[in-house]
Amino acid sequence: MKQVPRLVAMPEMFDFLTAQLDRGAATPLFMQIADSLQKAITARDIPASQTLPSIRVLAAQLGVSAYTVSSAYAHLVAQGLLSARHGSGVQVAARSIRPEQIVRSASQTPTYDWPWLLGEKQRQGSGMLELSGSALPADWGEARLVSKALKTICSRSAALADAPAEPYGYAPLRTLVQQRLARLHVDCALDQIVITSGATAALSLIINTLVQPGQYVLLDEPTYFGLHVMLRIRGARVVAVSRLPTGPDFAALQSAVQTYRPVLYFTQTALHGPTGTSYSSGDVARLAGFARDHALQLVEGDYYVDLDENPRARISAFDQLASSIYVGACAKSITGPARIGYLACAHPLAREISALKLVSGLANFQFQERVATQALGDPECARNLRSIRQKLDQARGATLAALHQHGLSCFGPPTGGKYAWVRHPDFPDATQLAESAYAAGLVVAPGKVFSPGDRPVPWFRLNVALGTHPRWLEWMKHHAPKVATD
Numbered sequence: 162m163k164q165v166p167r168l169v170a171m172p173e174m175f176d177f178l179t180a181q182l183d184r185g186a187a188t189p190l191f192m193q194i195a196d197s198l199q200k201a202i203t204a205r206d207i208p209a210s211q212t213l214p215s216i217r218v219l220a221a222q223l224g225v226s227a228y229t230v231s232s233a234y235a236h237l238v239a240q241g242l243l244s245a246r247h248g249s250g251v252q253v254a255a256r257s258i259r260p261e262q263i264v265r266s267a268s269q270t271p272t273y274d275w276p277w278l279l280g281e282k283q284r285q286g287s288g289m290l291e292l293s294g295s296a297l298p299a300d301w302g303e304a305r306l307v308s309k310a311l312k313t314i315c316s317r318s319a320a321l322a323d324a325p326a327e328p329y330g331y332a333p334l335r336t337l338v339q340q341r342l343a344r345l346h347v348d349c350a351l352d353q354i355v356i357t358s359g360a361t362a363a364l365s366l367i368i369n370t371l372v373q374p375g376q377y378v379l380l381d382e383p384t385y386f387g388l389h390v391m392l393r394i395r396g397a398r399v400v401a402v403s404r405l406p407t408g409p410d411f412a413a414l415q416s417a418v419q420t421y422r423p424v425l426y427f428t429q430t431a432l433h434g435p436t437g438t439s440y441s442s443g444d445v446a447r448l449a450g451f452a453r454d455h456a457l458q459l460v461e462g463d464y465y466v467d468l469d470e471n472p473r474a475r476i477s478a479f480d481q482l483a484s485s486i487y488v489g490a491c492a493k494s495i496t497g498p499a500r501i502g503y504l505a506c507a508h509p510l511a512r513e514i515s516a517l518k519l520v521s522g523l524a525n526f527q528f529q530e531r532v533a534t535q536a537l538g539d540p541e542c543a544r545n546l547r548s549i550r551q552k553l554d555q556a557r558g559a560t561l562a563a564l565h566q567h568g569l570s571c572f573g574p575p576t577g578g579k580y581a582w583v584r585h586p587d588f589p590d591a592t593q594l595a596e597s598a599y600a601a602g603l604v605v606a607p608g609k610v611f612s613p614g615d616r617p618v619p620w621f622r623l624n625v626a627l628g629t630h631p632r633w634l635e636w637m638k639h640h641a642p643k644v645a646t647d
Contacts, residue, residue, distance in 0.1 A: 174214065177201070179223055190225055194233035202242050202253055211253045213243070235390055245394045290632055292598070293606035293622040295493075295579065301552055301626070313535050328515045330356025330503070331530035337537050338503050341466070342487070346478040353482060353511050355518065356530060360464045360490040360502035364427075365391055366514050367460060367486060367504065369521070372397045377421035381409070381428050382612060383435045383582070383620070385462060388427060389613035399613045402426070404433065406573025408444025411451070418455050425458050431473055432465040435611045435622045436582035437575030442474040449479035459485045465578045467492035470550050473576075482506055491533060492546060501533045553579060553625065560628025567637035572620060582608075583623045586642045590617035601636050 181197040182190060201207045213219070216234065220227045234251050237243040245251050329335060335354045342349060357363040364385075372378060374396025380388055382401035392399050400417050403410040409428065417423065428448070430440040440448070452459050461476045466489050477487040482505055491501040504514065536542065557575060564571065564583060572582035588594040591607035598605045608618025627633065 174207070178219075182223065182225075191229045191233040191236065194223070194225075194230065195236040198233065198237060199242060202237075207253055209253050209255050213251045213253070215250060235394070238394070289599075289602055289604045290627065290630060291604045292624060292627050292630075292633055293604065294624055296624075297549070297553075297579070297626050301549060309536075309539065327527065328519055329354065329511070331527060331534060334501070334530050334534040334537075335503075337534060338489070338505070341489070342477075342505060345463075345466075345472050345475050347475065347481065347487060347505065349482055349505050350508070353508050354503060354505050355511050355515050357502040357504065357518065358529070359500040360462065360488055361387060361391075362518075363488045363502045363504040364388060364460075364462075366517055366521075367425075367488070368392060368395050368397070370510070370514050370517055371458075372424060377423040379414070379417055379421075379423045379426040380613065381433070382614070383608060383618075384427070384611055384613065385429065385434050385464070386606075386611050393613075401613050402428075404428075404436070404438075406436075406438050407441040409440075409448060411447070414451070418457060423457070425460055426452070427460045427462065428476075429462040429464070430476055431463055431469055432576065432578035433580075434462075434464060435580060435608075435620075436572050437578050437580040437625075438573040438582070439473055439576040445474040445476055446479065449476050449485075452476070452484070453480065456484075461485055461487050463487060463489045465492075466490070467546055468550055468553065468578045470554075470577060477505070486510070491537060492549075501530070550577070553577070556628060557581070557625040560623070560625040563629050563634060563637070564623075567634075568642035569637065575625065579624050579626060581623045581625055581628070582620050584619045584621070585640070587640070589619050591619055591621040592617070594621060597640065598636055601632070603632060603636060 178194060178197055182193055184190065186193070198207070198213075207213075213234070214222070216227050216230045220230045223230070234243060234245065238245055238251075242254055243251050244254050329352060332351065334356055335351050338354050338356070339349065339351060342354075355363070355366075357366065364387075368391055372392065372395055376397055377400055378392055378397045379400050379402050380392070381404045383404065384401070389399050398421070400421055400423065402414050402417055414426075430445055430448075432439060448459070451457070459476055463475065475487070477485045479485075484507070486504060486506040488504045489502065491503075493500065505511075506514070554577075557577075560581060561571065561574075564581070569583050569585050572584070575581045584591070585594055588597075591605070592609060595605040595607045606622045608620040608622075609615075611622065612618055
């Protein structure tokens, strides 16, 4: 076995990790990084309490994305090998952990946590079918819009490739966002809008601006898969509020607010990520009134707004961003690799967040934002989104029929978007179902990935675009629920 050098100096660590990466392997890059660090830490080649490179420094040195390194670090934090503290960076855990205490190696069977879910793209080409992933079928793609936008922008000025972003984001793109918000009855000025490199970056900026270590924060149960991890890395105390098919559990919300006095409540009113459900207009109005009466600041995630056919009620329309914060994203099928997220809030907060965006390195290059603006402003954009929504509607109907036929049930009727929240009566813990499906070449994300707690969750996320795939239908056929007999 090749001896691992003692990795104390940063250059040695960079060289070691670079040598371990196999970009053509089926194993996701973040798992390869986590596995290499795990071996070095357990072998004491990286000593206890050693501070590791920052996420952005290591990402730049390895030639990978910041999210890849963040996922690797989060995986090792969950294993107890690393510790992350605000202001101190990421360090090797001080307590001694023997190799046999590690539950699983990063390169072995799935760990079913949020870094694993982020490895969807790296698993492509492995032959596994991503039933819970975010990708739509390849023949639904609208890559021509991105290609067309790239050609247009590149023909205008090659110098834009390295041009830094504007503090709030490219003004014409913010104008498009302003028009989107107006369709949701949210009126705001351009200087209330901040463009970010995806919705996750927007959430990160909000957390780092408004949440201090030790403060309580509320979020949906289930929730967006990376949110509870970002909050815990920040040092926040996370309190889950059960989500019902048409709104939050108001009794649980009332109790949590009175008990913990949270600084923020993260919720998703429309096309909820794991479940596909939306709040009723009555519950949106009730929640807006509750937040006003209890001085509770809401962060409204609207990550799939492009897939919402009807502009249903949003919390931000009730208070016009006086105290709420709206977080949106542009459909990846339209903007492609130019990932675009945005947030809208009161002007003083937008100013503070825009400054943090620049100093923390979370800004896009102006080139990205111009490509996205060109694609979103193309007359074909609305037609393409309409086509995708129609295909999803057809797929959703067929998926729900297939689930019912095979004895599986949904948490609530999905109101649109890509996902359904599904359970099989024979699997009280969806992790067991995921393991069974994995053996058949199917990748399923169990409910624990979307939960801040540790208890078993019977639900799993299903991408409705793949809900009638022959391999999934075959698995359901061979795992029909056991029918109780008298």
